[in-house]
Amino acid sequence: MISKRNYKVIEIETSYSKAKILKGISLINEAFPEEEFSLEFSGDKIKAYVNTLDLQRFSKQISEIEKKLNVKPDNPFREVLEKIESIGSYGIKSGKRYFVDYNKERKIKDRKQKIMDRGMYFYAVDNNFSKKNNNLPIExxxxxxxxxxxxxLKQLPDNCVDLIFTSPPYNFGLDYGEHKDGIDWNQYFDKLFKIFNECIRITKYGGRIVINVQPLYSDFIPIHHIISNFFMKNKMIWRNEILWEKNNYNAKYTAWGSWKSPSNPYLKYTWEYIEVYSKGDLKHPGESSNIDILDSEFKEWVNAKWNIAPERSMKEYNHPAMFPEKLAERVIKLFSFQKDIVVDPFNGSGTTTKVAKKLNRHFIGVDLSPKYVDLALERLKNL
Ligand SMILES: C[S@@+](CC[C@H](N)C(=O)[O-])C[C@H]1O[C@@H](n2cnc3c(N)ncnc32)[C@H](O)[C@@H]1O
Incomplete structure (x- = not known):
């Protein structure tokens, strides 16, 4: 007799034909090893004992039963399948879901106590941020x-914006018009950090700063690490790092490295990073009626690797370094509420401001170049 003490147990009440249920259960139990998955029928309830299950196989099995026993799709076996599908925590191995002991080796004893003892984001707890948030003048x-x-940004009060989403120039040497790109690294970071200091100041307590950045791989400058170091030194909580997989295989890298030799191999990168920082608190309060992210979006986007194609219309817009609207949409919906204030201090062609407006957020975009401001304003039309 197998002990099913730890198994997930699913119960379905049913008034379906007893004969068909018993026949169906017997066919299902024959198809799966009892230690992995089995069904029982008693009274008017079907009980499923679930340890490990290939859901596709179970679904196929149900289709066969439907044919064999002439059963319609609204049968209790499908209900069992749906309930198992809705269990949120499981491991996966060889196409099967593991519902029992799947994270055994990762379980830490007294986890909460250990977190309390060692502390979270130790580098940011002694911040002096005021908890008082301020209104931004309507004009x-x-x-x-x-x-x-x-x-x-100096004219904005402290603690007044909910979300900053931006992508600074990466110092590649692109042609931006007013902004000089490709300058001495110390000068570059000096300027960037002056702007980021303003960003920290104007962000609300509990607000977020989200930076899209591509390290300068060819010069071995880990811009994303240098920026994170800056924010952490300035007491911001490093809350997430999202890998934006662009699947960008265009670069001809071997020109800079050794070919087929360990002497100096040059590696290829097809992604950029999205670094997310919180000011003072990980929680950003908001009205539940202002949440607009869908269940399906939330489920997909909390996986921190985002497959999004790079922006394809840079030539059309005549801006050399745009990010795609889909990226802004994810960041804005995942990290802010409707009616929040979203700021982009390197607004470029205005992707952030366009998406913020479309998603019913307030917005402010700043760019050095008047021609990009005109372009960004143009993109707000017809929304
Ligand atoms: C990487 S682009 C941003 C592109 C933008 N995310 C988009 O989708 O179009 C960086 C922008 O920062 C602007 N910029 C550079 N230095 C600036 C500064 N000191 N203040 C405001 N904007 C600046 C540049 O003109 C450029 O348009």
């Missing part, structure tokens, strides 16, 4: 302006 809301963000 500053919902605009796209031309200016240097280091200067322009």
């Amino acid at each position: 500053l809301l919902d605009q796209i302006v031309s200016g240097d963000s280091e200067v322009w």
Whole structure:
């Protein structure tokens, strides 16, 4: 007799034909090893004991039963399948779901106590951020302006915006017009950090700063690490790192490395990073009526690897480094509520401001270049 003490047990009440249920159960039990999965019928209940299960196989088995016993699709076996499908925690191995002991080797004894003893985000707990959030004057809301963000953002009060989403110039040497790209690294980071200091100041307590950045692989400059180090030194919580998989296989890398030799291999990268920081608190309060992320989106997007194609219309817009709207949509819906204030201090062609407006958020976009401001304003039309 197999002990099913730890098994997940699913119960379905049914008034379905007893004869068909018993026949169906017997066919299913014949098809699966009892130690993995079995069904029982008593009173008016079907009980499923689930340890390990190939759901596709179970579904096929049910289809066969439906044919053999002339049973319609609204039968209790399908109900059992649906209930098992809705169990959120399981492991996966060789196409089967493992519902019992799947994370045994990863279980830590007294986990909560250990977290309390060692502390979370130790580098940011002694911050001096004020918890008092301030209103942003209405006349500053919902605009796209031309200016240097280091200067322009100074007019905003402390703790007044919910989300900053941006992608700074990466110092590749691209042609942005007003902004000089490809300068000395110390000068580059000096300027960037002055703008980021303003970003930290204007972010609300509990607000988020989200930075899309591509390390300069060819120069061995890990910009994403240097930026994270800066934010952590300034007491921001490093809350997430999302890998934006662009599947961008265009670069001809071997030109810089050794071919087929360990002397100096050059590796290929097809992705960028999205670094997410929280100010003071991981929680950002908001009204539940202002949540607009769908169940399916949430489920997919909390997996921190996002497959999104790069922006294809940069030539059309005449901007050399746009990110795609899909990326902005995910960041904005996952990290902010409707009616929140979203700011992009390197707004470029205005992808952030366009998506923020479309998603019913307030927005502010700043860019050094007046021609990009015009472009960003143009993109707001017809929304
Ligand atoms: C990587 S692009 C941003 C592109 C944007 N995410 C999009 O989808 O179009 C960086 C932008 O920062 C702007 N920029 C550079 N230095 C700036 C500064 N000090 N203040 C404001 N904008 C600046 C550049 O003109 C450029 O358009």
